[in-house]
Amino acid sequence: MTAFILRRLMQSVGVVLVMSLIVFFGVHVVGDPVYLLINPQADQKDIEAAIRALGLDRPIWEQYWHFMKGAASGDLGRSFIFGEPALKVITQRMPATIELALAAIAMAVVIGIPLGLYAGLKPDARLSKGIMAASIVGFSLPTFWVGLMLIMVFAVILGWLPSTGRGTTASFLGVSSSLFTRDGLAHIALPALNLALLKISLVIRLTRAGTREAIHQDYIKFARAKGLPDRRVIGVHLLKNILIPVVTVLGLEFGNLVAFSVVTETIFSWPGMGKLLIQAIQSLDRPVIVAYLILIVLMFVIINLVVDILYSILDPRVRLGEGSA
Amino acid sequence: MLRAVRNWCLAVVVALFVAPATAQELKIGLASEPSAMDPHFHNLTPNNSLLSHVFERLVETDPSNKLIPGLAESWKILDGNIWEFKLRAGVKWHDGSAFTADDVIFTFERAPNVPNSPSSFATSTKGKTLKKIDDLTLQFSTPGPYPLLANDLSNVLIVSRKTGEGAKTEDYNSGKAAVGTGPFKFASFTPGDKIEMVRNPDYWGTKAAFEKITFKPIKAGPARVAALLAGDVDIIEDVPTADIERLKKEPRIALSQGVSRRVIYFHLDQFRDETPFIKAKDGGAIKNPLRDKRVRQALSKAINRDAIVSRVMEGVALPASQFLADQFFGVSAKLKPVAFDLEGARKLLAEAGYPNGFKMTMHGPNGRYTNDVKIIEAVAQMFTRAGIETSIETLPPAVFFSRASAGAGGLPEFSFILVGWSADTGETSGSLKPLVGTFDKDKGTGSANRGRYSNPALDAMIAEAQATVDDGKRAGILAQAVEIAIDDVAIIPSHYPINTWGTRKGLKITPRADEYTFVMGVTKE
């Protein structure tokens, strides 16, 4: 097991290296950020000075070498836009994104599992068909469109929820989050719902499929034969078994939410990492893009690793090794 | 399970108490986010606008961009090269210390030298030597006569030497060094989220009407409007043109509008014999038709400016005749917008030897200027009707600006582009010199001349204006220079956008030509 984890970590160093190379040279190809960032009044010499100040006058391989030297000592460079270390710029915005992702996942579970269970237990009911049809809607409409619709309905027309931004934060057990205040919850409701829609559809489909498969299996039949009440059979025996795939998938989806909630955060002005990423990409803030994607690739590698290890614990038939990369 | 869901829903509904903003508090929805609280880090509108609440300048500008006294009470020109500024007495920094000439000298040392600055203030500070006469008197000298000195000073926010010495951009962001003289004190900066300020009770001028102000960046236009409609913010800047008609009918909302110092215009490749994005109708290579003045005139006549203003800009723009709208310094009173004349355009094209037109690709940014893509699309329709088969390629600003300025070989890459220009000096030399002056690195002229238009007679006039200190004389020279450039169709102006701010009923904001959003300009009705 240790050897497996070590080998996987070594591989991830390679992945990070490749990622940094692609992003570094890719962003360089797109264009020069100075023409976007500089005051239009600047004359030719001012423009050259700005290019020098950001180190963009040197050949690209030299810039990359410089970056690698810094990265070796944990310095991923300074943001072109904010002038602060890229890592700091990203981590500053991380709590907001993580709490949004958590809220969205929680909604997906709370809404998705009961609906999926119902659809799985009564596949021929009209309501089940409705649920399944609605779940298709969840991933067919563009996020930005749904987001603005939510704002229009709940903030503008009904006036129930605030339209944009993050609410006040409070500290609980040393963690500062807007999930602990009423204002914070009101603010997070719409963006979390917008993010959750897709995940709700996913959870409904997973739960329904799992339920339908499990319902015919022996342990459920035995449990029923033993005379256990339906509530207990479904609530304990069935749920426990279908939760494994749901949890696995949601783990990976959580990573996705943390990494790429770009559109939702933009529409709802949520001060998280997704909004930062889109801003960095649109203004070619290379240090931030590179640092961001390195973090993300590491996060995915770790999530995948954890999933693989969990699998090997849950299912002894799966062996860890070269085969289960 | 269902009960759990219902309970959860109830909990959410119960949580929906949003505290209404108190009258003393003001929330502003910004269209773009400032990058730092260091007033010298990034010389760009969002930063300059926001930080004007905390810091002040020696010379300020009024809403129509005329110079007015700021931290300098008065100034006079000793001879052409030396200006003397009398500083305001009794001004205190937010930490209680007194404002003196030393702070100004420190500012001019610091402003051009902020490390990692993507857009330095050297543009405004260069070429000026400062001499302290006494604590409240300063002399600025320049190598030659320089009439725009006060305009330059109206770009530089003054920081305190005491807190600014050795302070880095981070220290301003954290608030440690963010000590100004302005009507508001810096309270907090949460990047991506909000900037908070509180009233400065000891302000030397008119004290602010609001106890606390919060700026929230809300980039998406419709989301910004929704935030205003929902009452989450009290003021928004840059109201999308699409929503103005509706907001006018909204009883809860008031709008303020003012013409901008920006012009939206087209730059034409006038330096290449063959230009890459113009071809004959059959796809073969042809000589660059844009070097023929008649073709340029035809293009200008083919544009229906009234249609752009009414249909694309939904009425919130003025058809443009030159570089700046009529009320600004150095404009020509004679010029009128070129009238839409399809027949005339076709005739001119035929005269120039293109009776069947040609093929052209027009380029422009998407999402940089108000309705940029739609304007490009509309103008492409108009050109196509005049016989010039026009296709369009709109690019993300990140790609567009670097290629339009210095593409392959360091030269502007495109043949015909839509761009905008905001004259930061508020007068026409600030447009003429960079846009139609000959591209010359050593003289610093033509820095944004993406068509590489060059006319030595015009260059001479711009240079003359720049060395003429007398305002009346200078305005005359500039107006003449503008007429030459427009007559030669050095650029094709389209329109001057009108900026719109939205406020909740009961508030009024003074629109500013520089597109800055100032709480100082907000009054309660």
Next chain:
Amino acid sequence: MSIAETPATVETPNKPKPAVESPLRRFAAEFLESRVAAGALLMLGLIISLAALAPWITPQNPYDLAQVDVLDSRLPPGTKSSSGAYTHWLGTDGAGRDLVSAMIYGLRISLLVGAASGLIAMVIGTVVGMTAAYAGGRTETLIMRVVDLQLSFPAILLALMLIAVLGKGIDKIIIALVTVQWAYYARTVRGTALVEARKEYVEAARCLGLSSARILFKHIGPNCMAPLIVVATVQTAHAIALEATLSFLGVGLPQTEPSLGLLISNGFEYMLSHKYWISFFPGLVLLITIVIINLVGDQLRDVLNPRLKK
């Protein structure tokens, strides 16, 4: 999107089948067993023919700038154009395009983008995923790390890079979507194939001395079809929505040749100004199309599932 992980389920009861039938006819009969699926298939055929016949059935060619007039922009449904040539039954968009025409042309592009990127990504992903599963060892490790890399690469950055290098266009968007999506297929196929490879029938095939390639494509392949189709229908829908999002972020399709997604994103700015039709109608058509694709896909999955065949 990991709907891929959905285990294939047994959904249709096994009905007794007539003794002799060609495979195609059996397939058709099984497919049409569900009336909903049959209806969906009919609708899909209708939608595809609408899209294919666009130039002959639309009143206006919305891509021809000479036919589109900005003076007719933002007209509400049912208005006559200024030239009197058309009645805009569903109104016009911000550039003056007739929405009926623009939507039918847009449908064509959306379907093309969705289907092309879905198919190409599926083929690449399947081949790569099966290769990984079957080869094992270093090859598999390498492939799976590339998949990791791909899954953590944002589509918008990729699209921006492609625009910078190649310019805007439908083909570029398809390249971008394929690059983003193949990894999902590869991950799914590899996962399923690994499970299948452990099963007895593969063992048996090996004992018979069949070649690796034959086992891979003739025996393991068909058994991966069911989850693959689930991913394919979801990803096709997702591709169409993703294209809309990229257009919304300014790195999508050319402005003068709008897809349904671009029409929606263009209408975005008018949503608060009571000009609902600009994004509502394209949104509705997109929704219907995607629901239909999914209904057809669900049934396909059930029918093609070899475990159902007796």
